[in-house]
């Protein structure tokens with residue numbers, strides 16, 4: 508009997524010709540942050556986005572969960588049409604966890620409340636259910652002993668762990684990391700990268716903007732080099748780091764090594 512062809516999985520992230528401009532400071536021309544980006548990320552794929560400052564990396568991530576609107580183009584993430592104005596943004600953001608450089612915790616809420624609150628608001632869980640789930644995720648990321656601490660009473664690394672727990676407690680289909688370790692003291696960086704490694708090995712679909720090239724080399728399935736608001740070159744880590752074809756990629760890599 509002929510084998511049934513495997514179903515072709517829909518990409519978890521799909522962008523088509525995404526263009527985003529911002530008003531330029533003091534000028535008439537608009538600043539082009541994204542100049543027509545096409546990106547497909549498949550289930551369980553870990554994509555690391557690198558590129559010079561201002562190349563559009565953060566803007567791209569932020570458009571994926573609707574934190575930035577786009578001028579034109581289409582985006583579908585976790586089965587939701589992000590660029591459709593009728594899309595339920597809170598539900599989208601629950602399915603698409605995002606971790607920021609500066610943690611973005613609720614400053615007047617404890618670690619436990621930070622993780623429990625979005626579950627109650629967006630997922631409709633009861634307080635006790637939300638807190639039970641929150642505790643299990645605080646434990647998972649190693650800060651359950653800090654449950655009653657406010658963000659100001661936590662180290663940067665601990666705050667980032669709480670932020671990761673908050674995203675994971677929503678059972679996201681995708682995780683976006685925007686320079687998650689850039690604001691941390693050097694001794695905190697390794698622990699957060701290890702946590703990200705663990706998520707990747709468990710099959711989480713991830714798009715990661717980072718300057719940590721060691722992480723990109725070890726963990727990424729694909730590295731994407733952006734410049735001038737576009738994807739210039741992409742490939743497996745060894746292809747990109749050891750055999751970049753584009754002169755702009757090679758120049759960027761030579762500056763950071």
Ligand SMILES: Nc1ncnc2c1ncn2[C@@H]1O[C@H](COP(=O)(O)OP(=O)(O)OP(=O)(O)O)[C@@H](O)[C@H]1O
Pocket residue numbers: 529530538539540558559560561562563564565566567
């Ligand atoms: N809110 C905004 N208002 C105006 N211009 C913006 C805004 N956000 C981004 N830009 C501009 O869009 C371009 C892309 O910025 P973006 O932050 O996406 O780059 P990046 O590659 O993430 O940079 P970095 O590595 O420095 O974080 C830059 O020219 C930036 O100045």
